[in-house]
Amino acid sequence: MFLKTFLLFLFAVFISDSYGQRANKFFRHDYTYIEASQGFYKVHTAPKNFTEARRGCALEGATLYYPENKNEARAVASFWKTTQPTLNSWVYGGISALIAKGVFETVDHKLVTAMDENWHAGEPNDALDIEDCGWLLQDGSYWDGRCDVKYPYICKKTLRSLEWDYNCNMSNLDYRFNEDIGKCYKFHTTPLTWTEAYAVCSAEQSRLAVITDKSEADYLAQLGESTAERRGDGNYLRGLFHMGFHNRFNEGWQTVKGTALVDDAEFWYGKYQPGPNDPDQCGSMFFNGLLTQINCDLRSFFICEHEGVTERKNSRVIKKYIVANSTRL
Ligand SMILES: *[C@@H]1O[C@H](CO)[C@@H](O)[C@H](O)[C@H]1NC(C)=O
Numbered sequence: 001m002f003l004k005t006f007l008l009f010l011f012a013v014f015i016s017d018s019y020g021q022r023a024n025k026f027f028r029h030d031y032t033y034i035e036a037s038q039g040f041y042k043v044h045t046a047p048k049n050f051t052e053a054r055r056g057c058a059l060e061g062a063t064l065y066y067p068e069n070k071n072e073a074r075a076v077a078s079f080w081k082t083t084q085p086t087l088n089s090w091v092y093g094g095i096s097a098l099i100a101k102g103v104f105e106t107v108d109h110k111l112v113t114a115m116d117e118n119w120h121a122g123e124p125n126d127a128l129d130i131e132d133c134g135w136l137l138q139d140g141s142y143w144d145g146r147c148d149v150k151y152p153y154i155c156k157k158t159l160r161s162l163e164w165d166y167n168c169n170m171s172n173l174d175y176r177f178n179e180d181i182g183k184c185y186k187f188h189t190t191p192l193t194w195t196e197a198y199a200v201c202s203a204e205q206s207r208l209a210v211i212t213d214k215s216e217a218d219y220l221a222q223l224g225e226s227t228a229e230r231r232g233d234g235n236y237l238r239g240l241f242h243m244g245f246h247n248r249f250n251e252g253w254q255t256v257k258g259t260a261l262v263d264d265a266e267f268w269y270g271k272y273q274p275g276p277n278d279p280d281q282c283g284s285m286f287f288n289g290l291l292t293q294i295n296c297d298l299r300s301f302f303i304c305e306h307e308g309v310t311e312r313k314n315s316r317v318i319k320k321y322i323v324a325n326s327t328r329l
């Protein structure tokens with residue numbers, strides 16, 4: 001009985017610990033927590049069209065903001081006005097009728113009927129037959145407007161949806177921790193150019209993977225090899241994936257951290273490290289772990305990496321063990 005109580009106690013500690021990040025109220029550096037609406041927000045001042053805006057939020061682990069109630073509309077408008085006083089007085093809101101014309105839905109697929117009190121008077125009217133996206137005004141009301149013009153936007157993450165990977169010290173749960181190397185990796189199987197891949201890793205608060213030694217090169221080759229979707233349809237380069245090194249400044253090959261790339265021809269395909277004047281200026285790795293230079297505009301899979309937290313490793317493993325085995329008591 002005592003043992004059972006004790007284990008239940010540890011179990012409770014584990015639960016509260018996994019929710020600890022919610023108590024910390026931390027999502028990402030670039031997001032601000034607003035207590036009144038229990039959410040994290042970021043105003044993107046660089047204008048994008050609607051689809052880019054929606055994707056921009058998704059890449060950051062968030063969604064394109066729309067107010068769920070008046071309270072949130074007020075709190076976020078105040079944040080928007082005080083932090084970005086010179087910004088446009090409307091942004092893209094997270095509602096659109098892009099799937100079926102006239103059927104407005106939020107980005108999380110809740111219906112927004114024409115009766116919704118948030119519509120500005122006279123909207124939605126689909127003027128010119130091209131108004132399929134929601135423009136959100138500072139008073140919390142919507143206009144229906146076109147989707148292709150570029151406007152600022154706001155991304156949102158609710159506190160209740162916040163998850164945390166303690167080994168990777170991030171909210172993105174798609175990264176895989178390697179204890180020996182002390183880093184977390186994500187193998188992306190949507191092919192992109194090297195330049196786009198660089199931007200995606202950055203939006204995930206990571207960077208294209210940098211190899212520091214042979215064991216890391218071997219691990220990444222193995223990670224690629226073991227990824228089920230590693231062959232797919234579409235127009236992209238098969239057999240390799242983009243990595244975090246380049247020669248974009250014609251100053252010789254370097255890592256995306258700005259450090260020197262391992263200077264050893266053994267790491268390169270054909271045992272040849274290209275010179276600083278090679279026309280191909282971006283870095284990739286073959287599935288066999290060997291490096292190669294590549295045209296930065298060619299599409300391929302890629303790997304992002306994020307620094308892991310090694311000192312907490314042991315306590316996490318113990319807690320997982322307690323949870324896994326306490327349920328059988
Ligand atoms: C937004 O721009 C991208 C190109 O950057 C384009 O592919 C997409 O179709 C545009 N979306 C809209 C709704 O215009």
Ligand SMILES: *[C@@H]1O[C@H](CO)[C@@H](O)[C@H](O)[C@H]1NC(C)=O
Pocket residue numbers: 029169309
């Ligand atoms: C987790 O990352 C934050 C920065 O996002 C850093 O300040 C903090 O020290 C890291 N925590 C650990 C345990 O490494």
Ligand SMILES: CC(=O)N[C@H]1CO[C@H](CO)[C@@H](O)[C@@H]1O
Pocket residue numbers: 321324325
């Ligand atoms: C870490 C550990 O010892 N976990 C054990 C939990 O219980 C299962 C059996 O249900 C064992 O296989 C694990 O080794």
